[in-house]
Amino acid sequence: MTTPKRFLTAGGALPLDAQSIVKDAQKELASSQRRLFGKRMLTLGGLMLLSGCDLTNDASVNGMLRKLSSFNDDAQALLFDPRKLAPTYPESMIARPFPFNAYYDIDQVPEVDAASYRLELSGRVQGRRVWTLDALRALPQQSQVTRHICIEGWSAIGKWGGVRFADFLRYAGADTTAKYVAFHCADNYWTSIDMPTALHPQTLLTLTYDGGVLPAKYGFPMKLRIPTKLGYKNPKHIVAITVTNTFPGGYWENQGYNWFGGS
Numbered sequence: 001m002t003t004p005k006r007f008l009t010a011g012g013a014l015p016l017d018a019q020s021i022v023k024d025a026q027k028e029l030a031s032s033q034r035r036l037f038g039k040r041m042l043t044l045g046g047l048m049l050l051s052g053c054d055l056t057n058d059a060s061v062n063g064m065l066r067k068l069s070s071f072n073d074d075a076q077a078l079l080f081d082p083r084k085l086a087p088t089y090p091e092s093m094i095a096r097p098f099p100f101n102a103y104y105d106i107d108q109v110p111e112v113d114a115a116s117y118r119l120e121l122s123g124r125v126q127g128r129r130v131w132t133l134d135a136l137r138a139l140p141q142q143s144q145v146t147r148h149i150c151i152e153g154w155s156a157i158g159k160w161g162g163v164r165f166a167d168f169l170r171y172a173g174a175d176t177t178a179k180y181v182a183f184h185c186a187d188n189y190w191t192s193i194d195m196p197t198a199l200h201p202q203t204l205l206t207l208t209y210d211g212g213v214l215p216a217k218y219g220f221p222m223k224l225r226i227p228t229k230l231g232y233k234n235p236k237h238i239v240a241i242t243v244t245n246t247f248p249g250g251y252w253e254n255q256g257y258n259w260f261g262g263s
Contacts, residue, residue: 082196086227086263089145094210095156098148100217101231102187103251109216110186110237117221123182123243127173133221137207139163139171144202146227148234149263160225161208166199174243182248183224186237191250193226193233194260202227205238233261 100106119131128135143161169176176199182192197203204225207214214220219236226234232252242248253259 082200086146086202089147089157091145091159093157094145094159096210098158098209098218099154099156101150101152102236103189104187106217108187111216112186112221112237112239114221117239119222119238120240121172121174121243122240124175124178124245125172125243126175127171129172131172133207136163136168136205136222140167141207142204143208144204144225144227146202146225148227148231150231151257159210160204160206160223161211162204162206162222162225164201165203165205165224166201168205169198169243178243179245180243180248182242182244182250183235183238184240184242185235186239189235189237189251190248191233191235191253192248192259193229197226197228200226200228228263230261230263232257 102109114133117133119136121129121131140163141161142164143159145157145159147155147157149155166176169181174181176195178195180192180194181198182190184190193203206219206223206225207221209215209218214223219238222238223236224234224238232250250257250259253261
């Protein structure tokens with residue numbers, strides 16, 4: 001029987017088999033959904049620091065990775081400054097064409113009828129709960145030229161126009177002391193954000209791109225543009241918004257992506 005190798009950690013030496021640990025971690029991180037957990041923070045040393053429990057089976061490694069992700073979310077939330085603005089750029093730097101990106105091919109982009117479209121609000125909302133596109137377009141509009149940063153490693157600068165999301169929440173009578181805002185989309189995607197991010201001055205409920213109506217491939221009829229977050233936290237084709245104190249999760253987040261998702 002081979003004696004397990006011992007590794008020195010902050011708490012002393014632990015009898016852990018390095019090959020088993022690395023093998024299990026690599027298996028959990030083999031898919032893109034898992035890579036986010038470990039890509040920037042998972043090292044053998046990091047595993048050792050959290051190795052008060054057995055790390056030689058799938059369930060324990062998965063649990064450890066989720067703890068790391070939760071810790072990362074909490075750390076990002078503490079570091080987030082709701083007054084700090086993301087960089088803006090001149091229109092000469094706009095990417096034309098702006099890249100298409102989704103968890104499906106471009107020929108699967110949903111077609112949403114503008115005339116019948118209704119944005120539905122639920123949860124901790126006391127005001128208007130159903131909004132048409134005309135009603136949204138009647139609200140004060142603004143635009144921004146900011147950089148979209150994708151978890152896959154690319155970025156692109158675009159010009160987005162629409163309603164400041166903090167203003168929209170107030171127009172709708174939303175409880176801005178609630179913890180979360182969740183988004184449900186016509187392409188069956190969903191995600192959620194913390195309220196401080198929702199109230200950030202650059203978080204925009206966008207209706208236009210580069211001066212024209214928001215194209216379907218970029219999220220028609222509307223996309224939430226959050227330049228302080230990674231791309232997967234910027235939902236497209238939004239059809240419903242929920243203001244809640246119950247943690248909502250998200251499509252990619254429930255599969256392993258960090259929930260806070262700061263850029």
